[in-house]
Amino acid sequence: MDTIITNATVVTVQSWDPVVLTGYDVLIDGGVIQSVAPTDPSHVEGAKEVIPGDSYLVMPGMINTHHHLYQSLTRGLASVQNEPLFGWLTALYEKWRYLNYEAVKVAASVSIAELLLSGCTTTSDHFYIFPAESGLRIEAVLDAADELGIRIHACRGSMSVGKSKGGLPPDSCVENEATILEDSLRAVEAFHDASPYSMRRIDLAPCSPFSVSSELLRDTLSLARSNNLLLHTHAAETIDEQNYCLERFKRRPIEFLADHGWLGEDVYLAHCVHLNESEMDLLVETQTGIAHCPCSNMRLGSGIPPIAGLLERGAKVGIGVDGSSSNDGGHMHAEARQALLLQRVLGGASAMTTGRAFRLATVGGAAVLGRQRLGKVEPMMAADLVMYRKDDIAFAGAVAQDPIGALMLCHPPRPDCVMVDGRIVVKDGHLAHIDERALASSLNDLVRKAFR
Ligand SMILES: [Zn+2]
Structure with a gap:
C-alpha cells in the first residue's frame, strides 16, 4: 500500500x-x-x-467544469472592470492577440495553483484563442498542468468567424477552419488518454455562437463523435448573446445548438443563464451537462441561472469558476459556496441545500465530465x-x-x-513542488511588460 x-x-x-x-x-x-x-x-x-x-x-477533490486558465494575464484589467460580456470581450481580444507560449504557460500555472489551493483536483480548460503567427498550441496549457499535477480536460477551443464576417472577435484572433480541425485531431492523437483514471483528456470546444460558423460546429461534432470525445461551448450566457442569435440566426442560443446536434450526454455547456421552460426540459431530456459559473455571471452582470429548477427536473450540473478575467478569484471551493448563496437569492433559503452544493462540486462535476472514477471517497475511485x-x-x-x-x-x-x-x-x-511567490512574480512581470 x-x-x-x-x-x-x-x-x-x-x-x-x-x-x-x-x-x-x-x-x-x-x-x-x-x-x-x-x-x-x-x-x-x-x-x-x-x-x-x-x-x-x-x-473528494473538487471538479471544475469551466475555466480559461490563460486569463490570469488579464485578471482585474482596469479598463474592463465594469463592462458586460461583449464590451469586456471586445477590449480583451486586443490584449489576447499577443498571447504566446510563455505567457499562456505562466498564466495557466497561476490559475492551476489557485485551483489546487482551493481544493480542486480536476479542471476543464477552454482554450480557444490561437492568434496568427503566435505558434501557440494547446501544449502551453498541458505543460502547466503536468508541472503542477492537476488532472485536466484540455479543450481545444476555436474561433473562426471574425468581425469581417459578422462575428465578435477581430480577424487577427480567429483561425482558418481547416487548421482548427487539423490541429484538433493532432492534439487528440498526441495527448488524449481515454482510460478511466486518465490525467489528461482532450475535449473539443468551439467558443460561442458569435465566433464560429455552422460548418465548424458540425465538423467539430463529427470529429468528436468519431473519436469519443466530449464537446464543450458557451451557451445562453447573456441577453446580448441571445439577441445576436435571434437577429443573425432567428434562433435562441439553445435552439441554435440543437439545430446543429449540439445537445447530448457528450456535450457540456457553460452558463445556461437565460433558458425558457422548454429549453430547461430539453437540456434534461438530452442529459446535456451544464457548467454553472456563479461568480462570473455576477461579475459580468449576466444574470442568475435557474440551477435549482434545473436540478429539480434532473439536470446534470457541475460548477465552474470560469476564466480569471471574469472571476478574479478562481477559487473552486468558494465558487461552490457562491452557487449555494446565489440560488438562495433567486429561490429562497431552501433553493440550494449544503448537500446539494457539495454534490455539485464533486459528483456533479464528475458527471458533467463523464468521469465515473472521480468525485467520491470510496474504493476504486x-x-x-x-x-x-x-x-x-x-x-x-x-x-x-x-x-x-x-x-x-x-x-x-x-x-x-x-x-x-x-x-x-x-x-x-x-x-508542494512550486514556489508560489516566484510564480506570482513571473506573472506580474509578464503583465507589466505586455498585458496592461
Ligand atoms: Zn467561459
Whole structure:
C-alpha cells in the first residue's frame, strides 16, 4: 500500500447523498483508493506512508467544469472592470492577440495553483484563442498542468468567424477552419488518454455562437463523435448573446445548438443563464451537462441561472469558476459556496441545500465530465483528496455541528493537503513542488511588460 490516512473524518457522497464517516482509514495504492474502512491498527502494516488523519476532514477533490486558465494575464484589467460580456470581450481580444507560449504557460500555472489551493483536483480548460503567427498550441496549457499535477480536460477551443464576417472577435484572433480541425485531431492523437483514471483528456470546444460558423460546429461534432470525445461551448450566457442569435440566426442560443446536434450526454455547456421552460426540459431530456459559473455571471452582470429548477427536473450540473478575467478569484471551493448563496437569492433559503452544493462540486462535476472514477471517497475511485484541518479557525464551531455545513457555509480556508492521483501536490497549505511567490512574480512581470 502506498499511503494510508488514518482515523479521519471523511465527507463523501454515497449513492447521491452526502455522508460523514467518522474515524475512518483511507487506503491508497497506485493512485487509486483501495479501501475506506473504520480505523484499525492493522491497516498501517506495510504502508509506505502513514498520514495521521485525526485532525482532518477528508473530502473528494473538487471538479471544475469551466475555466480559461490563460486569463490570469488579464485578471482585474482596469479598463474592463465594469463592462458586460461583449464590451469586456471586445477590449480583451486586443490584449489576447499577443498571447504566446510563455505567457499562456505562466498564466495557466497561476490559475492551476489557485485551483489546487482551493481544493480542486480536476479542471476543464477552454482554450480557444490561437492568434496568427503566435505558434501557440494547446501544449502551453498541458505543460502547466503536468508541472503542477492537476488532472485536466484540455479543450481545444476555436474561433473562426471574425468581425469581417459578422462575428465578435477581430480577424487577427480567429483561425482558418481547416487548421482548427487539423490541429484538433493532432492534439487528440498526441495527448488524449481515454482510460478511466486518465490525467489528461482532450475535449473539443468551439467558443460561442458569435465566433464560429455552422460548418465548424458540425465538423467539430463529427470529429468528436468519431473519436469519443466530449464537446464543450458557451451557451445562453447573456441577453446580448441571445439577441445576436435571434437577429443573425432567428434562433435562441439553445435552439441554435440543437439545430446543429449540439445537445447530448457528450456535450457540456457553460452558463445556461437565460433558458425558457422548454429549453430547461430539453437540456434534461438530452442529459446535456451544464457548467454553472456563479461568480462570473455576477461579475459580468449576466444574470442568475435557474440551477435549482434545473436540478429539480434532473439536470446534470457541475460548477465552474470560469476564466480569471471574469472571476478574479478562481477559487473552486468558494465558487461552490457562491452557487449555494446565489440560488438562495433567486429561490429562497431552501433553493440550494449544503448537500446539494457539495454534490455539485464533486459528483456533479464528475458527471458533467463523464468521469465515473472521480468525485467520491470510496474504493476504486481515483485518489484525488482534499484534507482540511478541523481546527482551522474558519470552521471553528461549525465543524462540531455538521462537517458538511462547515464545508459549504463557512468561508473556505486553504486545504492543508491536496492529493491528485495519489500524489501530494499541496502540503502544509502550500504548493508542494512550486514556489508560489516566484510564480506570482513571473506573472506580474509578464503583465507589466505586455498585458496592461
Ligand atoms: Zn467561459
